[in-house]
Amino acid sequence: MTTSVRDGRESVPLRPLERESTPSMVAARIREAIAQGDIPAGSQLGEVEYAARLGVSRGPLREGLQRLTQEGLLVSHRNRGLFVIELTDERVRDLYLARGAVERAAAARVHETGPAAACAALLGVVDEMDRAADDVRAVSMADIRFHQVLVQQADSAQLSRIHETLLTETRMCIHRMEPTYACAEARVGEHRQIALALGAGDLLATDRLLTTHMRDAVQRLTGSPAGSTGAPPQPSP
Template identity: 55%
Template sequence: MTSFIEPLAQESTPSIIADKLRQAISHGELKPGAQLGEADLARKLGVSRGPLREGMQRLTQEGLLVSIRNRGLFVIDMTPDDVRDMYLAREAIERAAARRIADGDHEAAGKELLAIVEQMAAAEGDPAAVSELDIAFHERLVQLAGSPRLSRMHATSITETRMCIHALAETYTLSEARIGEHKALAEAIAAGDYLLADDLLMAHMDDAITRLTNR
């Protein structure tokens, strides 16, 4: 397993530290509910506690960490209500991205997304690889909108999505329709059919919520 908690290769900054911790959370190295110890993290990252505290504060503001009085700082737990709320935010961001793409070079965007779908199909049988490509598809979808603000907002919800997938991998990977859902969405985007893409996105998000909350 790749470790994201390791000495930094460049000058330490709160932003770099926050990114390292965000990756560790999203890939399950720092698990939901885990307590963060300053001394241990500072040692593993090779940084002083000042920048570390600033980096952790950024993740607290993003909602990925929570401070509990007289206990310390913890990675959030994703309850079913949290999952639903997170997907509500993701849905809003990705629908906005799809609308922006439809007004631009939607054919090229669709081809890029279809290329990721092809990788997903080739990786079928490797649930971890398919899950990462699933995430890559949605990250690229938002990037293709060319909106830095949408991408920034999307980054936190994608981290939370990864947390859910790692914590509930068996439930999440049961669906056999995942690749087909992504293919249909990419084709709708390539065709510039925003209304269809919008409907497919909402259905896709609803399906993910059902799988991750088992409801």
């Protein structure tokens, strides 16, 4: 039954709050554990074990795992069960190809709509990254936030939705890259340059830096930057 509240002008309908379902919470918990590396790539997820660990029955667990399978984070092997996806070189390259397309499009949109505000927001995240230099995991989380903020600043619901679907695998990759950085200074510098190019209104430099940043990540993850992103646009003659 719907209740109405009068504010002196019109009736405002109040609807019952929707509780998050148990399968949804199961999917969220396991998704986060995969993203953090607490459940490593390639791990098998046994129903009995995870139902006990999460304190749920096998029905909701099975439904939650099915959601993660549909998202592409789990894969079912016949007669073997469910496994977390492996970060193969091919999968990593495909992920960064998609990320490059989304983030470069977002940057181009930001250049049209408000690079100064976006630059300020991104530099705030870079400062967080710099302050967390001694905490590798905190630097990684700031790294992820930087790219989320970049896409959010484009104010495109479609780009944000697509980027969100790539987030868990992105986090898996970024955490896997942690040992490849001798110090946080290089990571901070890369992100600061992107933000400053955006703030300067230099679309070509922003795009070039984003492309280089993605290729560097693929290099660290696979040993080769080949096939990571498209080539950046070249200045007109």
